[in-house]
Amino acid sequence: MTLVNRVSAFFLGALALILVVYSAALFLTARSYLERQFDEQLRSSLNTLVAAVEVEEDDVKWEPSDHTVTLGVETGLEDIRWVVVDERGLQMDASRNLAPSPANPTALDESQAILQFARTWRDGQTQSADGQWRFLQYRLTAPHPKPASERDPLERELVIVTVARSTSDLRAALTWLGTLLVVAPVVCWGAAAVIGRWFTRKAIAPVREMAAAARKMKPDSSGLRLPVASAGDELTELGTAFNGVLDQLFEAYERQRRFAGDAAHQLRTPATVLQGEVDVTLRRPRTPEEYQRSLEVVRRQTGELRQTIESMLFLARPPGNDQAVLVEGDLVDLARSAAARWEGQPRAADLRLELGDRVVCRVAPALVGQILDNLIGNAFKYSSPGTPVVVAVRQKDGEGIVEIRDAGIGIEAEAQRDIFEPFFRTRQARQTGAGGTGLGLPIARRMAEAMGGGLTCVSRPGEGSTFSLHIPLSSNAP
Ligand code: ADP
Secondary structure: OHHHHHHHHHHHHHHHHHHHHHHHHHHHHHHHHHHHHHHHHHHHHHHHHOOOOOEEOOOOOOOHHHHHHOOOOOOOOOEEEEEEEEOHHHHHOHHHHHHHOOOEOOHHHHHHHHHHOOOOOOOEEEEEOOOEEEEEEEEEEEEOOOOOOOOOOOOOOOOEEEEEOOOOHHHHHHHHHHHHHHHHHHHHHHHHHHHHHHHHHHHHHHHHHHHHHHOOOOOOOOOOOOOOOOOOOHHHHHHHHHHHHHHHHHHHHHHHHHHHHHHHHHHHHHHHHHHHHHHHHHHHOHHHHHHHHHHHHHHHHHHHHHHHHHHHHHOOOHHHHHHHOOOOEEHHHHHHHHHHHOOOOOHHHHEEEHHHHHOOOEEHHHHHHHHHHHHHHHHOOOOOOOOOOEEEEEEEEOOOEEEEEEOOOOOOOOOOOOHHHOOOOOHHHHHOOOOOHHHHHHHHHHHHHHHHEEEEEEOOOOOOOEEEEEEEOOOOOO
C-alpha cells in the first residue's frame, strides 16, 4: 500500500467515523426535540378541551367555549382532531374537521377510526396500529353519579375527551432529516476523499522525488544529491540531513578509491626495483660477494615494502578500532626520550629542547614515541643541516602540547590539510629528493586521535613548519 493510500485511508476512516457519530447524534437530538414538540402540542390541546368539561357532584357537563370550538377546525394533517364521548360511548361532540367536506374527503374514515379509539379508555397516550395517528385521552368522572335508572338522559356519569393528531408530518420531517443526514455526510466524505487525496499526493510529492533521485544514485555519482524543497518542513530537514550523510559517504568513497590507487602505485615501485635487481643478478653466474650484495638490496627493498604494507594495514582499519590503552605519562619525559634516540645522528646537534615542568597526560607511551620520531624525522628531512629543530612541551587549556618546530621548506597553505591524507606529498618535498611514502603523518594523526588528542600543523613556505601534538591532560595532573 502506498504512503498516499495509507494516509488517505487513515484520514478517511477517521472522517467517516466522525461523520457517522455526528449525524447519528444530530438525528437523535432532532427527533427527540420534534417528538417532544409534537406531544406538547397534543397535550396542550387536550388541556384546552378538558377545561371545557365541568364536573359536578353527580353529573359531568360538556360546555365548550368559543376557544375550544375553534380547536380542530383546520383540515391539514398537522391539526388536531378531537372527540368527546360519554360513558355509553355516545359521541357528545367532535372537532369540525372530522366532518366530511370537499377539502377533507377522508374525514369519514378518519372520524370512524378516531371515534372507535375514543370509545375505549386507554389511559395515556397511544398510537393507532398503523402509527398514522397519535392519541391522548382524559377521563372526567362525577364523584357520586346517580344510578342509571334515575339519571336524566342529558346527565352523564363520565366524559372521555380524546385528541388525535396525524404523525405523517412528523414522520415526513424525520425522514427528510434522516435523508439529509445520510446524503450530506456522504457527499462531504466523497469530496474529502478527492481533495484529501490530492493534498496528500501533493504533500508526499517531495518524498517521491527524493526516492527517484536516490534510485539514480551510484557509488560514483558524487555530484548527485536529493532534491530539497525550500518549505522548511520535516522533509527539508530529512533531505538536508540525508545529503549531509551522502556528502560524507561520497567523500569516504573517494578517499578509499584514491587510497587504493595510491597504494597500488606505492607498492609498484619497490616491487619493480626488486624484480629488476633479481633479473639483473640472474642474467649471468655471479660470485658469492655479488649474490650477497644483491640479496642485501633485496632485503632492504622488502623491508621498505613491509613497512609500507604495515602502514597501509594500520590506516585501512576503521578509526573506531584504534582505542589505545592509556596510562599516566609525562610528556616532558617522553619528549626527552624521543630526542635522545637521535643522539649520534648527523643532525643531533641541531636539536633544541624547550622542556618545562612535568606535563602529565593519559597516553600510550609507545604511540607518543612513534609520533615524535616521525615528526622529528620529518623536521630533519625537510630542513637544511645547521638549522634548528625545536622540541617544546607546554600545557594550555587542559591539554599537553608537544611542538616540533623547524626552519625548513614549509608547506603551502592549501596543502596543509592534505598532508594528513595517505600518500600525499607536497611538490616541494618531492623536489628535495628525500624519499617518503606520505603515510607517516596520517598514521601519526590516527595515533594521536586514538589517545583522545590531535595533530595540527602551522607552516609558511620557505620559513618552516610547526607540528603540534595535543593530548588531554590527566585529571590527576598537578
Ligand atoms: P613522508 O615524509 O614520508 O613523505 P609524511 O606523511 O610524514 O610522509 O609527510 C607527508 C608530507 O607532508 C611530506 O611528504 C611533506 O610534503 C609534508 N611534510 C611533512 N613534514 C614536513 C615538514 N616538517 N616540513 C615540510 N613539509 C613537511
